[in-house]
Amino acid sequence: MNTSTFSADPSRGKAAEPAKTFILPDKCFKKNVGCAWGRGNKFTIYPRSQTVNKTTTNTKTDDKLLNTRQDILLFTPILRKLVNESNGTYLSLQKAAEAAKVSDNQVEFLKLSRQFRSIIRVCIENLQDAATNEGNGIEKNNLLSYITIFYSIECIWHLCEIMYIDSVPGDIVLPYLLEWVRFHFPCHEQTAARLLDACERGSEEQEDYWDTVLGMVVQGRVDVARALLKLHSATESNEFKLVDNSLRSMPVYSVYGGISTGEFTISWKHWQAECRSKLSSRVLASQPKLELIMRIIIGDYSAFESIRSKYSSWFDILGGWVMFTAPWARRHELGGAAAACAGMAPAPRSHLDDMVRALLEGDLHQVIHEIQQISDNGWFATHLTDILFHCGKLSIMDKHQTNVTSRLRDSLILEYGCLLMEHKSLWSVGLSYLASCPPEGLRRAELILERMPVETEAKAMRIIAEAKKYGLVGVAQSVCSCMCARHLSGGRLGGALCWAMRGRSGAAASRAAHAALRHYTAHAALPAQDLLLTAGSAMLLSDTLLFLGKYCDFHRLYKTREFKKAAQLLVSLITSKIAPEYFWETLLLDTLPLLESDEPVFTSNDTYEIMLCLELRSSTLDGEKADLLRLALARNLARTALAEGDGVDAPQ
Amino acid sequence: MPLEVQGTFVSQKISKIRWIAEDYVETKCFFTGSWDDDVNSVKVWTFESPHEEDEVEYPRQLSEYPVDGDVTEIKFTEKNKIAVSLSNGDVKVLEVSVYEKASPLREVFHWKKLHNYGEEPCSCTSLDTLEGDIATIGEDGNVNILSGRRGEVMHSIKGADSCSLHSICFIKHNEVITGNIRGHMKIWDLRSTNNKPAASFLLAGDELAATCIIHHPTQPHIILAGSESGSLAVWDLRMNQFPTSLVNAHAMGVSEMQFHPENPHKLLTCSISGELWDWNMEAMTKSSKGQDNQVTWMPLEDKKAMMVNSLIPTLHKPINSLHCDKGRILCGADNEAVYLIKNFKY
Numbered sequence: 001m002n003t004s005t006f007s008a009d010p011s012r013g014k015a016a017e018p019a020k021t022f023i024l025p026d027k028c029f030k031k032n033v034g035c036a037w038g039r040g041n042k043f044t045i046y047p048r049s050q051t052v053n054k055t056t057t058n059t060k061t062d063d064k065l066l067n068t069r070q071d072i073l074l075f076t077p078i079l080r081k082l083v084n085e086s087n088g089t090y091l092s093l094q095k096a097a098e099a100a101k102v103s104d105n106q107v108e109f110l111k112l113s114r115q116f117r118s119i120i121r122v123c124i125e126n127l128q129d130a131a132t133n134e135g136n137g138i139e140k141n142n143l144l145s146y147i148t149i150f151y152s153i154e155c156i157w158h159l160c161e162i163m164y165i166d167s168v169p170g171d172i173v174l175p176y177l178l179e180w181v182r183f184h185f186p187c188h189e190q191t192a193a194r195l196l197d198a199c200e201r202g203s204e205e206q207e208d209y210w211d212t213v214l215g216m217v218v219q220g221r222v223d224v225a226r227a228l229l230k231l232h233s234a235t236e237s238n239e240f241k242l243v244d245n246s247l248r249s250m251p252v253y254s255v256y257g258g259i260s261t262g263e264f265t266i267s268w269k270h271w272q273a274e275c276r277s278k279l280s281s282r283v284l285a286s287q288p289k290l291e292l293i294m295r296i297i298i299g300d301y302s303a304f305e306s307i308r309s310k311y312s313s314w315f316d317i318l319g320g321w322v323m324f325t326a327p328w329a330r331r332h333e334l335g336g337a338a339a340a341c342a343g344m345a346p347a348p349r350s351h352l353d354d355m356v357r358a359l360l361e362g363d364l365h366q367v368i369h370e371i372q373q374i375s376d377n378g379w380f381a382t383h384l385t386d387i388l389f390h391c392g393k394l395s396i397m398d399k400h401q402t403n404v405t406s407r408l409r410d411s412l413i414l415e416y417g418c419l420l421m422e423h424k425s426l427w428s429v430g431l432s433y434l435a436s437c438p439p440e441g442l443r444r445a446e447l448i449l450e451r452m453p454v455e456t457e458a459k460a461m462r463i464i465a466e467a468k469k470y471g472l473v474g475v476a477q478s479v480c481s482c483m484c485a486r487h488l489s490g491g492r493l494g495g496a497l498c499w500a501m502r503g504r505s506g507a508a509a510s511r512a513a514h515a516a517l518r519h520y521t522a523h524a525a526l527p528a529q530d531l532l533l534t535a536g537s538a539m540l541l542s543d544t545l546l547f548l549g550k551y552c553d554f555h556r557l558y559k560t561r562e563f564k565k566a567a568q569l570l571v572s573l574i575t576s577k578i579a580p581e582y583f584w585e586t587l588l589l590d591t592l593p594l595l596e597s598d599e600p601v602f603t604s605n606d607t608y609e610i611m612l613c614l615e616l617r618s619s620t621l622d623g624e625k626a627d628l629l630r631l632a633l634a635r636n637l638a639r640t641a642l643a644e645g646d647g648v649d650a651p652q
Numbered sequence: 653m654p655l656e657v658q659g660t661f662v663s664q665k666i667s668k669i670r671w672i673a674e675d676y677v678e679t680k681c682f683f684t685g686s687w688d689d690d691v692n693s694v695k696v697w698t699f700e701s702p703h704e705e706d707e708v709e710y711p712r713q714l715s716e717y718p719v720d721g722d723v724t725e726i727k728f729t730e731k732n733k734i735a736v737s738l739s740n741g742d743v744k745v746l747e748v749s750v751y752e753k754a755s756p757l758r759e760v761f762h763w764k765k766l767h768n769y770g771e772e773p774c775s776c777t778s779l780d781t782l783e784g785d786i787a788t789i790g791e792d793g794n795v796n797i798l799s800g801r802r803g804e805v806m807h808s809i810k811g812a813d814s815c816s817l818h819s820i821c822f823i824k825h826n827e828v829i830t831g832n833i834r835g836h837m838k839i840w841d842l843r844s845t846n847n848k849p850a851a852s853f854l855l856a857g858d859e860l861a862a863t864c865i866i867h868h869p870t871q872p873h874i875i876l877a878g879s880e881s882g883s884l885a886v887w888d889l890r891m892n893q894f895p896t897s898l899v900n901a902h903a904m905g906v907s908e909m910q911f912h913p914e915n916p917h918k919l920l921t922c923s924i925s926g927e928l929w930d931w932n933m934e935a936m937t938k939s940s941k942g943q944d945n946q947v948t949w950m951p952l953e954d955k956k957a958m959m960v961n962s963l964i965p966t967l968h969k970p971i972n973s974l975h976c977d978k979g980r981i982l983c984g985a986d987n988e989a990v991y992l993i994k995n996f997k998y
Contacts, residue, residue: 081661084988091968425665425689428969428986456722456739456775457791457816457833459688465904465924490769494814498834501859528814534836536857
């Protein structure tokens with residue numbers, strides 16, 4: 001454990017620029033405080049007295065411990081669903097990546113990316129439901145801010161998917177970009193649907209009619225815009241027919257359309273020149289709204305600038321801008337369009353703006369840097385970086401121009417995995433992240449797993465199973481030793497023996513076996529007989545354990561009145577000399593009843609052996625017992641020597 | 653109709669899941685017990701469609717009953733009463749209202765620290781029920797027989813095992829079988845008072861825990877046990893102490909088994925490795941008749957091909973519990989989700 005005292009030096013605070021300062025709330029912290037790290041991102045602050053010996057009990061009464069930990073967004077119940085569900089997709093992605101090493105797997109990656117997005121969508125839905133049902137104002141605000149966070153995450157992910165994961169035919173990104181705009185800014189589409197449903201002539205009476213028409217043009221929904229224009233009361237006029245004709249005749253590029261990009265560019269430019277000439281002929285002067293539409297479709301910057309204020313962000317007009325200025329734009333050519341759209345209004349740059357700009361400029365390093373600032377505890381940065389890494393689209397250089405892509409990915413995953421391992425329930429999720437980043441992830445996992453609180457055997461068995469799954473044999477053994485020690489200190493010898501055998505630990509097995517033997521010498525009852533009589537090869541873990549097992553077997557034989565076998569076993573235990581010192585008395589005295597049995601069960605040789613051991617270890621027995629044993633030995637020797645001398649049924 | 657799998661995330665690791673039986677109508681409600689969370693609970697859920705026209709049904713939480721420690725087992729003592737064992741050593745009998753499932757669970761009986769190491773807490777690892785009687789086991793190695801009707805401890809076997817017990821099953825009214833952490837199985841005659849097992853044998857030579865025990869629904873002398881190693885052992889208690897079959901099945905420990913309540917040839921098992929399997933046991937019983945025309949279970953070497961199907965794609969996390977009612981199987985897993993499998997053919 002690591003302890004340190006806070007210094008009260010103000011100059012240090014200035015130099016390091018503390019991000020946040022907390023005032024310790026209680027007066028017991030006024031003098032000196034200490035701090036100790038706990039498991040994960042946790043530490044405890046405690047009052048620390050410099051004069052340990054002099055403090056008396058009266059000051060101790062108001063001492064307090066202050067547990068401090070980071071409040072983690074992902075640990076709220078709704079977001080735990082996100083954590084768990086995305087973990088499944090993440091693990092599938094790792095498998096797909098493994099498979100992609102031998103064959104191209106881009107389709108699978110796209111599928112998984114969509115799965116991630118649908119998980120985020122579900123999460124947003126859950127948050128929305130919770131927010132509508134929440135009565136508490138503060139809680140509601142929290143939920144709404146989570147919604148904003150995950151909404152922008154989904155928005156960025158979708159754009160990333162278009163730019164890097166999806167396979168775009170011919171790299172012509174426009175249709176995908178329009179889809180993205182439509183998907184994330186659906187308000188005009190909804191109004192358009194309402195207007196078209198009503199299908200009333202003279203819809204221009206509705207106040208949002210023109211906004212909707214413009215919105216549809218800007219989103220590239222030319223057909224919808226035309227249908228809306230048909231609802232105008234003056235739709236039969238020449239001006240309307242002219243605009244409708246221009247919109248209808250707009251060339252649309254398709255990779256499979258059978259014409260080359262060059263050919264398309266010529267026809268498209270031709271069409272736009274035609275539109276421009278119509279505009280300059282001033283035939284539309286009486287209809288300023290139609291004029292605006294024409295100016296937009298010729299890609300007039302000032303026209304876009306004039307409508308920019310109607311939209312909350314520049315993303316809405318991005319699709320339209322690309323469509324009417326450079327519909328042949330490829331994925332990596334969007335930077336200019338983004339700059340143009342973003343520059344149309346002097347709005348303050350939001351975080352989302354920065355991320356979208358960086359993404360369109362193709363600066364993934366910047367994108368990842370930005371998304372790390374999102375307060376989702378690294379969920380987004382980790383998963384997005386990982387999928388981009390596996391798609392082979394990520395290549396990040398440090399200032400020395402060395403490729404640090406895989407290090408970046410690993411560091412994000414390690415960070416995220418460690419964060420989850422702090423949680424009581426999500427530790428197994430965290431472990432699967434750490435395990436996907438060998439070798440460092442597994443080393444970290446080892447350190448954290450060894451420190452996990454283990455309340456029940458069920459949990460211990462689960463930790464061991466998980467550890468073994470990832471080959472962390474050391475963790476499995478240390479958990480077993482820990483359980484063994486716990487049972488031992490509680491005097492539960494069966495449990496201790498069992499966990500020692502599980503962990504295959506010779507030292508632990510010896511300790512437990514010694515405890516069992518000492519228990520027998522003190523209480524004359526062998527513990528855990530059911531275990532000892534059925535244990536298999538695990539008995540070979542330690543000499544003491546083997547001795548204990550054999551000794552237990554001796555008891556069994558004796559109880560079942562198989563005296564000869566019992567005697568043989570006892571002699572072999574005595575002569576093998578593996579018995580611990582404190583157990584010799586018991587062992588030697590155990591021969592007494594067998595020596596006195598009606599039928600002789602020890603041979604003369606056996607008797608000599610026992611005599612030898614008795615004399616060598618006479619100090620372990622007190623005089624009276626030793627004399628008694630000597631007498632019995634002498635009598636047995638007399639019996640057996642005579643019988644063996646006769647050569648009649650000498651005991652073998 | 654094809655098998656349909658539908659998962660719902662519930663923000664708690666599920667240790668036990670149980671359908672609540674209904675008369676005459678399809679079961680809709682179920683219990684879950686959670687484990688390994690800061691605060692665990694027993695919850696009642698119902699399946700319902702959020703929109704009238706929707707075919708898909710999602711579980712919605714009806715009530716929550718927080719408990720201390722982990723929920724280690726849930727079994728019914730009566731139609732609407734469950735016995736719940738907890739890792740703090742307590743056992744509770746809870747009642748759900750027949751008419752209003754959403755009303756909070758009512759505590760009928762509560763045995764505090766039924767299993768203990770003196771002052772120290774000790775987990776009550778499992779229980780089994782038979783006609784209102786409850787048999788509980790714990791890490792302390794004791795067996796307790798409780799009356800779920802009168803709320804008293806009728807019998808207890810102290811020191812039934814020197815290690816912790818992990819699985820128990822009623823064979824008859826007066827006989828239970830227990831399995832410990834080393835796979836040591838013991839049969840106890842509850843009428844005897846000498847604290848000695850009537851029989852004992854080992855599950856396998858690997859000294860791994862017996863994680864669950866069940867008996868065959870129509871032939872109660874056939875006992876099945878799942879091991880921590882993922883293998884499945886079958887005993888015919890009339891024959892001998894050695895398993896008639898020991899099948900290497902799942903990749904990791906078997907967490908729960910259930911014979912289909914309406915078709916005793918169907919066995920369902922789930923495992924720590926995240927698998928949910930459906931076994932066709934017909935081949936094991938049918939093809940061999942003993943001398944006196946008694947059905948015997950096939951010995952190991954005769955068994956050619958066991959019919960085993962995987963019901964869901966292998967999860968990345970352990971499946972802890974399953975419960976089957978007609979063609980609908982529920983399972984609860986460590987990825988904090990419950991799964992409903994519909995249109996299961998039995």
